[in-house]
Amino acid sequence: MDSNLVQFKKGVLELCVLALLARSDSYGYDIASRLSAAIDMGEGTIYPLMRRMQKDGLVSTYLVESSSGPPRKYYRLTAGGRNNLTAQKAAWTDFTRAVAAILDPDLEKTS
Amino acid sequence: MNERDSFLRRLRSGLRGLPRSTVDDIIADYEGHFDAGRTAGRSEADVATALGDPARVARELRAEAGLRRWEDERSLAAALGVIVGVIGLATLDLFVVLPVLVGVASSLLAFLLVGIVTALGGGLILPFALITNLPGFTGDRLQAGLLSLGVLSGGAALTAACILFTIGLVNLLVRYGRAHYRLIAAGTGAPVRD
Structure with missing residues (x-):
């Protein structure tokens, strides 16, 4: 993969996880497979990230009994996680809008 | 030996030195990942490939654990942990x-x-x-x-x-x-x- 692209994705992975969890609670496999389908990242990296986010107090976990196999660990956004998402989302939107305007000045004129 | 066991074994050996409870916790995460993959109808080999290199995943987890410890306690050992962990990441720059x-x-x-x-x-x-x-x-x-x-x-x-x-x-x-x-x-x- 293009190394530039890896750097870009690195920065937004946490934001993506926060956004996914804001819609509904989810478990590791589900988060990993949805993200890897959308932004083509290694699935194994989701767990180090989830551990860090948990320790940072952005997400909390709970176990849900599963009919097939052992209970599943679900992740839920905390209040701190929600605030963090709002802040990161605003920063991301401002930033991408500014970059888009610079990359394509015509777009700015017509809109 | 199947793909799942081999992945978990290599991950565990890469995590050596971390507290036992942390290692078990991490291993449980990846076991759950394999289980969920099977439920979703994917083969173990498939899931293992998508997870990436277990040694690399272990390096990231170790680095994170080292950084965490430094944030909790400002000791010389914790500082060394950070240095070793970051060097272990072995990125090009x-x-x-x-x-x-x-x-x-x-x-x-x-x-x-x-x-x-x-x-x-x-x-x-x-x-x-x-x-x-x-x-x-x-x-x-x-x-x-x-x-x-x-x-x-x-x-x-x-x-x-x-x-x-x-x-x-x-x-x-x-x-x-x-x-x-x-x-x-x-x-x-x-x-x-x-």
Whole structure:
């Protein structure tokens, strides 16, 4: 993969996880497979990230009994996680809008 | 040996040195991942490929654990953990950072030694200055005492400054490490499924 692209994705992975969890609670496999389908990242990296986010107090976990196999660990956004998402989302939107305007000045004129 | 066991075994061996409970916790996460993959109808080989290299995943987890410990306790061992963990990430530009780091660390060590020796020297001559007088010193006893105290506190100040600088340096390393390990394993050749 293009190394530039890896750097870009690195920065937004946490934001993506926060956004996914804001819609509904989810478990590791589900988060990993949805993200890897959308932004083509290694699935194994989701767990180090989830551990860090948990320790940072952005997400909390709970176990849900599963009919097939052992209970599943679900992740839920905390209040701190929600605030963090709002802040990161605003920063991301401002930033991408500014970059888009610079990359394509015509777009700015017509809109 | 099947793919799942081989992945978990390599991950566990890569995590050696971390607390037992942490390792078990991590392993449980990945076991759950394999289980969920099977439920979703994927083969173990498929899931293992998408997870990436277990050694690399282990390096990221170890680095994170090292950084965490430093944030919880400012000890020398924790600082070493950060340094070893970040070096373990072995990203390409680390080879640029490393020589600088070694340079800064050696000068820091030199300053630290000078600080400690100066402080010790000051402390050592202080009793002599108060009881008798310093050999070859022409001023009175008060002057000698103040001089020793000055040397002592100067050395202590230098030592303290070095320690503060080291803490700042390790914090910087933490930020460097954090910026690097997230998603490093991306694009390890995992096939895109549709």
